[in-house]
Amino acid sequence: xxxxxxxxxxxxxxxxxxxxxxxxxxxxxxxxxxxxxxxxxxxxxxxxxxxxxxxxxxxxxxxxxxxxxxxxxxxxxxxxxxxxxxxxxxxxxxxxxxxxxxxxxxxxxxxxxxxxxxxxxxxxxxxxxxxxxxxxxxxxxxxxxxxxxxxxxxxxxxxxxxxxxxxxxxxxxxxxxxxxxxxxxxxxxxxxxxxxxxxxxxxxxxxxxxxxxxxxxxxxxxxxxxxxxxxxxxxxxxxxxxxxxxxxxxxxxxxxxxxxxxxxxxxxxxxxxxxxxxxxxxxxxxxxxxxxxxxxxxxxxxxxxxxxxxxxxxxxxxxxxxxxxxxxxxxxxxxxxxxxxxxxxxxxxxxxxxxxxxxxxxxxxxxxxxxxxxxxxxxxxxxxxxxxxxxxxxxxxxxxxxxxxxxxxxx
Numbered sequence: 001x002x003x004x005x006x007x008x009x010x011x012x013x014x015x016x017x018x019x020x021x022x023x024x025x026x027x028x029x030x031x032x033x034x035x036x037x038x039x040x041x042x043x044x045x046x047x048x049x050x051x052x053x054x055x056x057x058x059x060x061x062x063x064x065x066x067x068x069x070x071x072x073x074x075x076x077x078x079x080x081x082x083x084x085x086x087x088x089x090x091x092x093x094x095x096x097x098x099x100x101x102x103x104x105x106x107x108x109x110x111x112x113x114x115x116x117x118x119x120x121x122x123x124x125x126x127x128x129x130x131x132x133x134x135x136x137x138x139x140x141x142x143x144x145x146x147x148x149x150x151x152x153x154x155x156x157x158x159x160x161x162x163x164x165x166x167x168x169x170x171x172x173x174x175x176x177x178x179x180x181x182x183x184x185x186x187x188x189x190x191x192x193x194x195x196x197x198x199x200x201x202x203x204x205x206x207x208x209x210x211x212x213x214x215x216x217x218x219x220x221x222x223x224x225x226x227x228x229x230x231x232x233x234x235x236x237x238x239x240x241x242x243x244x245x246x247x248x249x250x251x252x253x254x255x256x257x258x259x260x261x262x263x264x265x266x267x268x269x270x271x272x273x274x275x276x277x278x279x280x281x282x283x284x285x286x287x288x289x290x291x292x293x294x295x296x297x298x299x300x301x302x303x304x305x306x307x308x309x310x311x312x313x314x315x316x317x318x319x320x321x322x323x324x325x326x327x328x329x330x331x332x333x334x335x336x337x338x339x340x341x342x343x344x345x346x347x348x349x350x351x352x353x354x355x356x357x358x359x360x361x362x363x364x365x366x367x368x369x370x371x372x373x374x375x376x377x378x379x380x381x382x383x384x385x386x387x388x389x390x391x392x393x394x395x396x397x398x399x400x401x402x403x404x405x406x407x408x409x410x411x
Contacts, residue, residue, distance in 0.1 A: 008059060012172050016063045021135040022091060026059075029260075030128055031095065034058060036263035040174060041100040042234030043225060045292050047178035054094045054101065057173055064165035065090035068158045068191045077196050082155070088137060089145035089159050093166060095119045095128065098251075098259070099267045103235050107242050108252050116147045121256055148346025156346040157201035162354065163190065163211070167343055171217055174225060182220035186210040195357045197366040202355035205367075211354065212376040219341055219380045227337045227386055233294040236333050236390055237285045241271055244282035248274075281330070295333060295390040298400035299407060303385040317406070321389065325402035332399055333390040341380045342371060 006023060007015045018026065025031055034055040043050040069083035078086075096119025098104030105115055120143050123129050129139040144150035148160050160166050168187040175183025193207035203211060225231065246252055249270065254262065271279070271286035288294070314334040322329040342351050353370045372378045387407070391399040 010056065010060065010063075012060055012169070012176060013063050016059050017066075018059070018062075021131075021137075022062070022087065024131050024135070025088075025091065025128060028127055028131065030122060030126055031055075031058075033260060033263060034094065034097070036265060037097055037099060037101060038264055039101060039170070040178075040225070040231075041103040041264075042238060042289070043178065043228070043231045045234045045289075045294070046228055046230045047180075047225065049179065050174070050177045052173055052177045054097050057169055058091055058094050060169035060173060061093060061159070061165045062087050062091040064168050064187060064191060065158050067188070068165060068194050071192050071194055072154075072196065075195065077154075085137065085142060085145060086155055086158060088132065088142045089155070090165050092119070092123055092128065092142065093146045093159050095122050095146075099262045099264045100235075100238055103238055104242070104251075106239060107246070111252055113252075118256075118259060119143075120147060122260065125256060126260070148348075153199050153346070154196045154201040158194075160343075160346050161201070162215075162343045162345070162351040163194065163201055163203060164343070165191075167218065168214070171214070171221060174221060175217075178225050180221060180224050182224055183217050185214045185217050187214075190214065197355045197357065200355055202357050202366060205356040205358045208356060208374070212374060215342060215377045216380065218343065219384070222339055222384055227339075227384070229297040229300060229388060230294065232335055232337060232388065233297060233390055234289055234292075236335050237289045237295060240333065241282045241285035241289070242267070244285070245271055245274070245279050248276060248279055296393050296396050297388050297390055298396055299387075299389040299403035301387045301407065303387055317389075320406050321399060321402045324405060325395070325398040327391065327395045327398050327402075331391055331395055335388045335390060337384075337386045337388070339384050341382050341384055342377065 005017050005019045007017055010016045035053050037054045038044065039052050039054055039057050040050050065086045066083060069078050069086045072078040073080065073083060096115040098108065098115060108114065123139055123143045132139040132142060141150065145152065145155045145159060148156040150156055157163060158165055168185060168190065171183040171185055172187065189207050189210045193204040195202040195204060242251060251267065268286055268290060271282055272290065274283050314336055317334050318329050318332050321332050340350055345351050351371065353368050356367050356369050358365050358367065371381050389399060389403040
């Protein structure tokens with residue numbers, strides 16, 4: 001009997017099983033493009049092995065979503081058809097990412113759009129959607145679950161949220177390829193302990209410690225990797241290069257056919273090979289990024305406020321530091337890095353509670369536990385908010401003195 005699947009060897013999950021209809025999506029050029037978008041944009045300049053991409057992460061999310069689906073199927077909550085829709089939604093959840101992953105998100109956010117918007121359009125209006133329809137799947141439902149919009153909240157939460165396959169894969173994968181020891185999580189225990197209560201994803205109380213550990217791992221990875229000062233130095237340079245060149249190349253205004261050609265190396269090589277005199281600074285930033293001639297961090301402060309500094313405030317700080325240091329404004333970079341300490345729910349609201357299921361004497365009961373009542377998680381809840389000032393090495397001392405003078409008492 002001819003088998004209808006292939007097994008892909010993966011360093012995180014050992015083997016990822018992919019069925020023929022999924023393989024027809026994976027082999028499509030639009031999906032293959034994810035091989036050329038690094039998961040962690042500029043982190044490889046600090047952690048050299050962090051060369052992994054959105055491609056293998058997407059396969060991993062499909063795999064963990066499938067494990068979660070199978071666990072719920074054994075509890076007679078999901079049917080096998082639901083699991084297949086869940087797998088496809090996990091596979092396609094990152095299909096709309098632009099070059100340099102979340103870094104590109106910082107650029108397009110200024111136009112009030114996100115990679116989810118591009119992802120929806122790709123699934124609904126490209127060959128990807130045609131393949132889904134041809135194989136008998138509802139592309140609208142896959143899109144809704146992939147981006148947290150379906151009426152089945154528990155399915156949305158398996159793909160994205162505080163108990164999501166997305167987070168479990170990226171923590172394991174990013175920890176493995178950066179070498180960071182913070183990302184050890186018991187994802188199998190969590191997926192096997194999933195349940196559903198009133199159409200919301202729940203967790204067996206016995207797995208609460210694994211959930212706490214995962215939240216702490218995520219927090220530590222932001223401190224050690226995602227918001228590492230040298231990682232952000234590289235990303236600040238890329239952001240500046242993209243902003244300076246956007247009018248010329250329209251990176252953020254491409255139509256769908258043009259957007260699916262954007263990859264890390266395409267954008268970088270386009271900037272570096274540009275002959276335009278208008279793009280001299282953008283070209284230099286791109287070249288310095290490639291050569292790892294990075295900006296220097298001269299001031300760092302972890303803020304206790306819950307929101308990032310508005311652009312007007314960062315612009316004001318840049319002006320103040322420029323005047324005091326007598327260094328040109330365009331040589332000073334104010335970076336405000338912010339993330340909620342607990343992952344957002346698919347609705348994009350902060351996760352405030354978790355539903356715990358207890359099984360005693362053959363009876364099952366549910367309890368909604370506020371995050372504030374979970375000691376380890378409560379201690380890190382809120383926002384991680386880091387303000388940094390960067391400049392070129394030649395200006396280091398002047399800008400450092402000015403920044404400390406102006407920002408010394410900032411809380």
